[in-house]
Amino acid sequence: MPARFRRSRPLTPTARVRRLRRRITTLFALTSAVGLVAMAVLAIRSDDARWREQLDRTMDADTSWAMGLLETDESGRLDTRVMADTMGTGCPPLTVLSLTPGTDTDLVVDRAPPRPCLSARPADIRQAAAVAVRDEAASAFDRRTTHGEPVRVFALPFYWPDAVEGDRPQGAIVTLSKTSSQGADHRRLTWLVSGGCVALMCLSAAVGHVLSGRAVRPALAALDQQEAFLADAAHDLRTPAASLHTLSETALRGETDSTEVLRRTLSLAQGMGRLVDGLLTRARLMSGTATLAREPLRLDQLVEDTVADAPLGEHRVAVRAEEAIVVADPDLVRRAVGNLLGNALVHGHAPGVPADVRITVARDGTVTVDDAGPGLPPQVAGALFERFRSGGGSTGLGLSIASWVAHAHGGSLTAAAGERGGARFTLRLPTSA
Template identity: 35%
Template sequence: MARLRRTRWQLTALITAITATCLIILGLVAATIDGRSRDKTVDDSLDRVTTALWHGVNLKPEEDVIDTDQLKKYDVANGDMGVLILTANSDGKWVDTYDHLRSWMPSEESTRALADDVFQTDQTLFRNDVDSVGRPIRLAARSLTFEDTEVRAAIIVGTNPGARDKDRALLLWGLVVGGLVLVIASACAAHVLSGRSLRQAVVMVDEQERFLGDAAHELRTPLATLRLVSEPRRRTPHEVERALLDARALGDRMERIVAGLLARARMQAGVTKMERVQLLLDQLAESVVEEFHGKNIEVRTEPSVVVGDPALLSLAVRNLVENAITHGAVNPNAPVEVYVAQGRVSVRDHGAGLNPQVSSNPFQRGVTSGRGSGIGLALVAWIADLHGGSASMEPAAGGGTIASIALPPPPLSS
């Protein structure tokens, strides 16, 4: 049982680890895809603003300077993105011509280096940088020239440095918290499911322990008797023959005990299934009684057809007869009476009667009046229930006990 409990916890840990690993991988993939998607979305937004400014920025009439008054009227130049327009003076140095949210933009050194770089390409240039207080920012830059002039300008647009990081942090926290919840739920579900999956194994272990315990109880008495019978001492030929017969009888009894216990254990564990054949119960009972050589047993039978397992029903009848012989020993001259009719086998002894200690449930495992272990009658009740029948025990008129097993009639053939 301890090994099964350890196995259950190991299965729980394994399933939880697999789930956690899968969630971590999925979380990393989701975070990577989200990051790339957010970067693309930001780049698209920056490109749209940069393109709009590139088409909308003009020079003042008859002057070679950017019309900043016109820029102040553009929504794209005064939105939630930082905007910086640089122009080159006569010395070729870059100067700020227009800015919006300048604190969100990089330092002058970085923006002028970006302006130099953008004139080396004829397309929008994207770059990561930091703003004036060291926060990360995404930039887009594009060169701007005017026909028939020597004016050169660079348009630089930067994102809000906090909005994107806040949304991303929220997503990451969601992935972490959601992943932890799923891992905990997976661990609980794994523990429950592993317990259910091992339930049959627990039942089999219980049945194994029960089988070993029952076998130990049942075999203790015949083994002790066999030891006494086979004890080395001087014997007459008649005594030797008698000892051999007793030893053989004890061996047969132990074989029947083990076979019955093993059959029950295998069926309850689902290893084998009960055989269902049509048989004559009266002939089966007579063949069982013939095994008890030298015993005072009277048999009365009527033709009785039932459907069941011959081996199990033989075991049940045999246990009833052995129980009657054991408890009827107080009156050795009185016979054990076996009566079979209408799917019912009744066995009467002429012993001391039903013990009050066992009268409430004589077929319960472990219940005994002092002789035996109470397992034989428990097997009888189990076999009867397996066949859809019942087992009973009641006081007999005039003394003694009647133990019976009743089986249902066979189904009518179509």
């Protein structure tokens, strides 16, 4: 069948919650990434502008000092000898360009360093001076020297000493400065900021994954409790439902007296009602919305009543009970004992042979259930009380429910080999003392 005609399998509630967790994690990581990238770009651009601004201030100080040394001769022409004699023009390299009289764009070189420490292309020097004269303000450009080194070209316009307000600049002084060290520092900062940004984004994704996991954990726990409740309900109601079905078929065939049918139907309905109540109680206890109905009760009598109500058939069950008073929930303890007895009746005998079960109730609140069956299967002995673990023939919920009841009361449920070669289950409950 073509893929476009296939209907995608609907996701389970657990899968939808896990998908929501992945989406929350992704959204958290993307939000953090946007913020981190924006901060990184801002930091890199700020550093780039900062080192250029600092370099321009230094170059402006040099050219301003040199500008103070410019003079004019008796004929009104620019005289750069004092500047050259006082500070030199080789390093930092200072080039003085002046406008040709009668023009606004033609610049001529009045003073060029004979042996500059940095040499730029004449076109770059003229461009910087032309922009400074035109804008009547300092200008700066990033260029390269004749040897290919990165350099900063700075030009500052100057005026005649007798200039008045409104006069245009008469030329410009151009200086150069290396930018290789500043550029290397800026690239290093760029790599550090970029690497830190990537590391923080990974950390943000990890933190988001952990936080989203904690956020959806209650939902997953609720779903697990819901699935456990449904499975336990199906397990506990299967037997009385099957008995009702068999009883109904027997009554339809007329093989049983109607009064007996009604009596057994009523008994089964009452038992199913108790099971439903117990399941609902357990669900409320697991979700934390209810507490155990603890009360003093005669454990020996409860065990005897549970055995009397069990459908034994050909199986044999012997009870030896001492008077024992425990503090527990009667319905839940009855279910736990019934599950242990039912497990012994199903698994505690060889095929075709009736079960021989012995139940002992001690004064310390201990119930021991011994059978003469094949014993505990080695493959499930380590996880016997987990849900859906079974030796065969059942869904494996009975022992897990009994274990949960024992631990909910502060007791325990253990399994070991019995004296007759079968399995021995020991249920311990706290006594009234």
